[in-house]
Amino acid sequence: MIINLPTQTLAEPMKNIASVSDPKQTLPILGNTLFRIKDKKLSLLSSDLEVEVCYECEVDIDGEISSTIPSRKFSDILKSLESEDTSLEFKDNSVVIKGGKSRFKVATLPATDFPISNPGDTEEIKINASKFTELVNKTSFSMGYQDARHFLNGLYLEISDNKLVAVATDGHRLALSETEVGDIDSINSCIIPRKCISELKRILSTDSDNNSHIISFGINSKNLTVKTNDYFIKSKLIEGTYPDYKKVFPENLPNVLKLDKSSFKSALHRMSILSSEQYKGVKLSLSATSLDLTTTNPQQEKGEDNIDCTYSGEPMEVGFNLAYLLEVIDVIDTENVQLRFDSQDTGCLLTSDESSPSSKYIIMPMRV
Secondary structure, eight states: OEEEEEHHHHHHHHHHHGGGOOTTSSSGGGGEEEEEEETTEEEEEEEOSSEEEEEEEEOSOOSOEEEEEEHHHHHHHHHHOOSSEEEEEEOSSEEEEEETTEEEEEEOBOGGGOOOOOOOOOEEEEEEHHHHHHHHHTTGGGSOSSOSSGGGSEEEEEEETTEEEEEEEOSSEEEEEEEEOOSOOOOOOEEEEHHHHHHHHHHHHHTGGGTTSEEEEEEOSSEEEEEETTEEEEEEOOOSOOOOGGGGSOSOOOEEEEEEHHHHHHHHHHHHTTOOSSOOEEEEEEOSSEEEEEEEOTTSOEEEEEEEOEEESOOEEEEEEHHHHHHHHHHOOSSEEEEEESOTTSOEEEEESSSSOSEEEEEOOOOO
């Protein structure tokens, strides 16, 4: 059967879902995307058995098609085509993709072999897309990466006092952000895997012009479902007990440092010039009206800088990972940032200078 579709109808969703497929899996079909047309509806679905992303849209095509196409090849072909329309001719074990003067014959696998998950019944909540995007952007960079404590390799979500709270930590830093979600029933708290968060961020960022729409979340003890516009995401949840993040925030932090965000960010970027993959430390020397920044590296090179500040507390020197500071500063919206300390050996609380900030960050010190 031969069908013709606008190239962008296929290229845009394939750009978003191809990364879900994993050609290195023991099941070869998991390197493919399920391609279906039925009842004038196009479905594209990719899965790695942990995360599953489906795209659906209406198409003016009669008849039925079910096949699977290698995800990365299909996406790269569509991206490379210079024609506005793409032709697909499905045969028994292959598909011929044509656009303009370009022609590709690609092997396919039977659609009947493609595994589709069943997440079961879920409790549902709805949230504005822009609110959820902001929550994720302000926390997800602190998730663990291949940590042996598997529950750290994801984003923790819970409902507390009509607020949706997102928390991420890798053991060296912790990010917390919350947003009002109105009067909703309490749901199970859950840990969403890193890969699912990455796919959600990709899909939501491509639809940033329409961030006023509502996302539907379904959660049960083992699975998560998310519906946003034309995409439907299913994911297994990380099992385990998330650490009690509330205990991480110190009750008393008497030493308060206030800085102009852009000045601090620029100074940190200058210090990062001498940093390397192995060494990313910066030492902050705090006094009442000025902050000294110092960095050295194994090649005995040294960088120094000084910026104005307002500091109330005992003079001290404390070291931090440059990258951790920069990632937090990038997601703070106010012109000034505030750092609170107890001593040089305890965690630093970094926030905006608002009286009740909705996002809070703890960064543990390091030896510099």
